[in-house]
Amino acid sequence: MEDPHAFDRDPANGEASDIYGEDGAIRSSFLHTIGEILETEDADRLKEEIADLHQSEVGDLLEALQPDQRGHLVRLSGADFDFTALTEVDDTIRAEIVESLPNEQIAQAVQELDSDDAVYILEDLNAEDQEEILAQLPFPERIRLRRSLDYPEETAGRRMQTEFVAVPAFWSVGQTIDYLRDDQNLPERFSQIFVVDPTFKLVGAVDLDQVLRSKRGVRIEEVMHEMRHALPATMDQEEAAREFEQYDLLSAAVVDENERLVGVLTIDDVVDVIQQEAEEDLLRMGGVGDEELSDSVRVTSRLRVPWLLVNLVTAFVAASVISLFEATIEQIVALAVLMPIVAGMGGNAGSQTMTVTVRALATRDLDIYNAGRIIRREMGVGIINGVLFAVLIGAVAGFWFEDTDIGGVIAAAMIINMFAAALAGILIPLLLDRVGADPAVSSSVFVTAVTDIVGFFSFLGIATWWFALS
Amino acid sequence: MEDPHAFDRDPANGEASDIYGEDGAIRSSFLHTIGEILETEDADRLKEEIADLHQSEVGDLLEALQPDQRGHLVRLSGADFDFTALTEVDDTIRAEIVESLPNEQIAQAVQELDSDDAVYILEDLNAEDQEEILAQLPFPERIRLRRSLDYPEETAGRRMQTEFVAVPAFWSVGQTIDYLRDDQNLPERFSQIFVVDPTFKLVGAVDLDQVLRSKRGVRIEEVMHEMRHALPATMDQEEAAREFEQYDLLSAAVVDENERLVGVLTIDDVVDVIQQEAEEDLLRMGGVGDEELSDSVRVTSRLRVPWLLVNLVTAFVAASVISLFEATIEQIVALAVLMPIVAGMGGNAGSQTMTVTVRALATRDLDIYNAGRIIRREMGVGIINGVLFAVLIGAVAGFWFEDTDIGGVIAAAMIINMFAAALAGILIPLLLDRVGADPAVSSSVFVTAVTDIVGFFSFLGIATWWFALS
Incomplete structure (x- = not known):
């Protein structure tokens, strides 16, 4: 654990260090x-x-x-x-x-x-x-x-601190305080005292405020509490961070496979893990992996290529959908002008739903109990916003090209694509999560593929059918 | 502060509660x-x-x-x-x-x-x-x-806990321990003792391990440290969280405008703020604001409309760019088939750069010292990946339509748009941040607008110029 309450160089002001300028950067x-x-x-x-x-x-x-x-x-x-x-x-x-x-x-x-x-x-x-x-x-x-x-x-074993204070359960509070006053090998900082048996098996812990409140004669075993949240050393650090968050821990014992105390994990290290995890999700959703600001052009370029490649494949699939309707476009060029609107709006609506879903999966707020309700909600939102923007876009497009038929066609395609966007936005991340893939990484490619393909197909398809009829 | 080291119901197992199933949801x-x-x-x-x-x-x-x-x-x-x-x-x-x-x-x-x-x-x-x-x-x-x-x-004033332990500087360690043993009105948990003058002005703090290490006769003023990180009660909670992160604080004193101690802010509350802040950025970048999973269809739908509306405007601007080239498309329908690829790939590359930039701004890792280097890096990545995908897409498109000219036109447009994407991805968030707007909210609309407009204009423009010439 690092120094939790830092010292002041200049006791008089109580201000943060003056090496930083107004903008938070170093002067x-x-x-x-x-x-x-x-x-x-x-x-x-x-x-x-x-x-x-x-x-x-x-x-x-x-x-x-x-x-x-x-x-x-x-x-x-x-x-x-x-x-x-x-x-x-x-x-x-x-x-x-x-x-x-x-x-x-x-x-x-x-x-x-x-x-x-x-x-x-x-x-x-x-x-x-x-x-x-x-x-x-x-x-x-x-x-x-x-x-x-x-x-x-x-x-947890990698992140733990191996310096800690441990005492036997039969010691008194007085003995413990005397030991702390005399021992030269104490860790620099500690916030709880662990209680171990002669084989160093963890039996409990005492918080320092508990020691300070108790009379000297009280035995440690009377004031200690059992350790509910001892972490196996091999536990993934993200799992460990989740324990800290859920139970508002300040520190937790780390034990080996024989339940013996080997170290302590503290909240300040966990805060870094939490930060890192949130950052990873954000970067993955944006199509960038574990890159760092200090990476070179070469490294950055290489790290970003795979995602662009996957997107390229879906872009060509979407293009091949358009090519099915070349004859229609040749006759009515307005369709080529308007088709990116249908696909793009669907993509935006889909990414809204997807963002909410991916985040809720990461925080474990989305589970089998509310999945049904959330799916129904997103479908509802898809229909309502679909109709709203269908009317809006239909009116503008009809007015622009002075053709109510085109307005009607784009409106119908909008409703279909906004609904598809809602479904894709929630079902794709859920499905990826179910099969064990990271929804933050791969959802956006699939959602965009769906909204592009459905967008182009519904708009150009309806147009072909409608104008062939009339 | 909440119970930092929770008790176990079943001392024998040390496992987390069994109300949760395998999937982390309640059974x-x-x-x-x-x-x-x-x-x-x-x-x-x-x-x-x-x-x-x-x-x-x-x-x-x-x-x-x-x-x-x-x-x-x-x-x-x-x-x-x-x-x-x-x-x-x-x-x-x-x-x-x-x-x-x-x-x-x-x-x-x-x-x-x-x-x-x-x-x-x-x-x-x-x-x-x-x-x-x-x-x-x-x-x-x-x-x-x-x-x-x-x-x-x-x-900080809203989030602080008003229960704390404060003693005068002239007390001895022994006096302090006796006071803690006798006083019935102590907070449930505390990890440091504040030192105040008779008017309750904050003069310092002692960590509990420091009290426990010291002999009874030692005066508090000898073991206390000055409070460098006292937070004004009116400080924004995100600012406060940043102080905690930067200085690895476990708790910090909150003072009023007269430097009098009014409360204590603890790391467990700050962890929630950090989580919330990271979540906000992610949701904003996905075009969803402060919505919650429990919101109704009506509320959700209404919250998402503004972003879709802004995107609609830019979509129509992009469409009007396409309409400038209706004559060209009428002659070569392949252009309509391929144009979404140019715009889409630019959009993806732009959102990669933008994600990195927005995150680095949020964590304050991007400042005037490295902005120049990062801008140059992104331009480099834009050129390299631009050339790479230009060759790839040009080859595939040329082969598909059995027309090397179309391959050459799309390749040229790709290089231009990937470079524009890199510039937009970094400069737009930087600019928004500079003028005081939240880059997480508004960057993506502008970046997509740039990559759509530049993508359509460069591809159709080059095609018009090239095929008119030959």
Whole structure:
């Protein structure tokens, strides 16, 4: 757990740090100062400037600097640099900085860190560098970090902190307080005390406020509570985050396969996971995967191609639907002018429904109990908005081309496509979710395919049929 | 703050509650049981079934029940019902339930709640009911709740808890512990102790682990730290959430305009704000505003119309671009078949860039220092992917219509439109953000308008020029 209540450099003002300008970005004057310091290699002045910054502010500073200045700053700071700041920057930037540093400096720095932060930095390195750094650490720390690194990526075991306070159930509150006053090896911060049996099996936990409220003679087992939310170390971090959200946890014990306490997961790490998860959904729905702002042109371009390719296939399918009606279009060119309106409006309505559905699936608000009601609601919305926009578009189109028949045809096609959009917008994500695919990734391609195909087919089809009749 | 480390009903298993099935939804057998209990009005059995559930589980249960069963359950539970559960359900459902309850029951229940939860429930009521309920509360609670309710919606003052522990700086650690042991009016949970002067001005805070580590004789002022992150009560809740994220806070003092301590904001409330904010961005980008899953057909339909209307206008503008080239289409109908591909692929590429930009703006990762680099990167990606898909689409189109000229025309149009998409995808959100509009809401309309118009104009324009020449 990182410092939860940061210190103030200037007790008088109580304001946030003044390295940020009005717009929330780091002031250019400050960047300029740091640039000068780096050029003159003035380690003392550098120390002076960044010593009082919070780790996340140092992180922001690193991101705002030029790529070659970043490693330079860390090297010039030497032993004074708090590596926690590296946990606050983009993955790509962190990897760049860490790779530019000598393994000795990393090994030295990692010893000062909480284990969760140390793992965060070590896991990006290749196996060889990792081994070299671990070999330079004292035995107990090496063992602890290796244990965390042995758990799969993105699990509770990877994100946990292995520093915690644990006492036996038969201790008294007084004994516990005396132990806390004397022990030099306590974690920097902690918000609960775990209770374990002699084999280190977890039996419960006590919150600190509970200890402070109780008389010295009270036994720990009288004030402790059972741990309902102990997390298996192999639990996926998103699952763990959901436990935190559902039960408003501040921290949770992490246990191994024998129910033995191995670490603690804290809310500040979970907040990052929650953020990440929400971000992933948004980016996936926009057709971009796990790209980062610091990625290069080449990487970004390659990451975006697959989605464009899939869309290309559906675009050609939609085009082939249009080509069925070439003869009709040749006779009435107005149809070519108006057909993108039918397809586009359907696409927009479909993406509205789809967005709501994907989000509700992600938050688990949509389940078998309300799915029927939501499907009926979306169909209702599809019909109402379909009729509304049919009338509107029909009137404008009829007026534009001075042809009430065209107005009628486009109105009929609009109703059909808005209804298809509603159905596709809800059923496609539900179906993808049911078969185990991620609805955030793939829904939009299919929904657009449906609204394009139905849009073109209904509009051009009705027109062909109608004008052939009259 | 709510119970941060929940108790277990069944110490032996340590598993999450078994009211949920495999799919994460509440078991239908459990819903059935509750339904039966409600029909037979069996208050004792109801108490037995839900007494051990966590408040969020009761919340999930309420959401899964039929609308008329919800208020019924709360009324049947009577004084046993923990109103905290109501803070866990959808706004619309909460309002429905609360409106169906007698004001006396609400007044009774609200006294049991932490002030932040009480405010959560009261703020939904109309002014009249609010006054009636407040009038039934004891004086100190009435004053406290009214103070919270007087702050504007969605501010730190609205979300804060007014129960906290504050001591003077000259107290010793021993005195503080004795006070905590004796005082009956402590908040249910707390994780830090605030330090105030005689006028209740905030001078600092001590974390509980700091108190526990220190000898009894140590003075509070020696172990306290200055409060760097005291939040003004009128601060927007999103601003407050950003402070929590940036500085990894667990709780923060809320102060009034005279720097006097009025409450504490805790991370569990902030997690909800973070979630909400991420959700809002996602929904806005999908063209849906603040709608909820529990909204009716009528409400949903009305909420979605404005966005569809704006899109309709741009769709007609795009159609009018097509109509400029009616003569060309009449001669070469293949153009009508292919033109949606150019517009659609541009739209997809534009929405990829736009998604990344909107997200980076929301997380403040995009600022004046890297904007130039990101714009250049997106232009690079636009050119590379533009050329790539130009070749691909040009080849397929040329082969399809057995006409290399058409292949060449569509390839040229693709390069132009993919580049326009990249520019629009990054510049439009940046511009909207600069003029103070929410880029999540309005970017997608403008980006699609650009890619449609540029797509149709470039493709049909180049075709007209080329085929007129040859």
